[in-house]
Amino acid sequence: MASYFVESSALAKxxxxxxxxxxxxxxxxxxxxxxxxxxxxxxxxxxxATVRRARGGSITxxxxxxxxxxxxxDVAAEYILVEVTPNIANxxxxxxxxxxxxxxxxxxxxxxxxxxxxxxxxxLPPVVLxxxxxxxxVAARTEGLSVEDPNAHP
Numbered sequence: 001m002a003s004y005f006v007e008s009s010a011l012a013k014x015x016x017x018x019x020x021x022x023x024x025x026x027x028x029x030x031x032x033x034x035x036x037x038x039x040x041x042x043x044x045x046x047x048x049a050t051v052r053r054a055r056g057g058s059i060t061x062x063x064x065x066x067x068x069x070x071x072x073x074d075v076a077a078e079y080i081l082v083e084v085t086p087n088i089a090n091x092x093x094x095x096x097x098x099x100x101x102x103x104x105x106x107x108x109x110x111x112x113x114x115x116x117x118x119x120x121x122x123x124l125p126p127v128v129l130x131x132x133x134x135x136x137x138v139a140a141r142t143e144g145l146s147v148e149d150p151n152a153h154p
Contacts, residue, residue: 003035003119004028005082005112007131008045008104010150011038014074015067016050016059020132020150027130027148030078037127038079039111041104046071082111099139109136113143 006028013024028036047068054064075081082088088110096106108131116127128146131137137147 001033001035002027003037003125003127005037005115005127005129006042006079007039007108007112007129007133007136008042008049009132009136010130011042012046012049013132013150015046015071016053016063019154020152023153024130024150028078036079037082037112037115038075039108040081040083041107041111043071043075043081045104082115084111085114088114095139095143099135099142101135101139105133105136108133109139109143112140112145116145 004027006024010020010024012018013021014028028034050059050064050067050071053059054061059067084107088107091113092103092106092110095101095109096103099106101109112127112129119125119127126146128148129137129140130148130150131140132149132151134149137149140147
């Protein structure tokens with residue numbers, strides 16, 4: 001059974017159709033039995049991105065409402081939320097400085113690294129980062145993480 005940390009740019013594809021959506025939907029299907037971690041900040045990022053798309057006209061308000069409702073249901077039932085602790089924030093600052101990442105991108109990566117560390121210390125296989133953000137993906141690979149980009153799976 002696979003364990004994933006899904007960054008916001010990739011998780012959004014589960015709720016709004018775009019390149020890579022079918023792959024994300026299939027891999028995160030609850031029937032697969034996978035474990036899915038997300039950072040607490042992802043909850044805000046998904047809702048904000050969905051509303052902004054609706055206001056920008058790339059999706060309908062009705063579709064945005066359904067997407068947000070589905071996301072909230074899945075947060076309660078399917079995802080393991082990783083809280084941003086002071087240690088994660090400190091690590092994120094170092095990652096931002098090292099890789100010139102945006103603030104929340106650094107938090108996403110630091111949170112993924114924390115989840116992966118917990119897994120490895122428990123003798124479990126590594127967590128796979130799923131992200132569509134090229135800058136995060138480069139930094140994550142440099143940090144030794146396995147990365148899947150949904151955009152490579154149209």
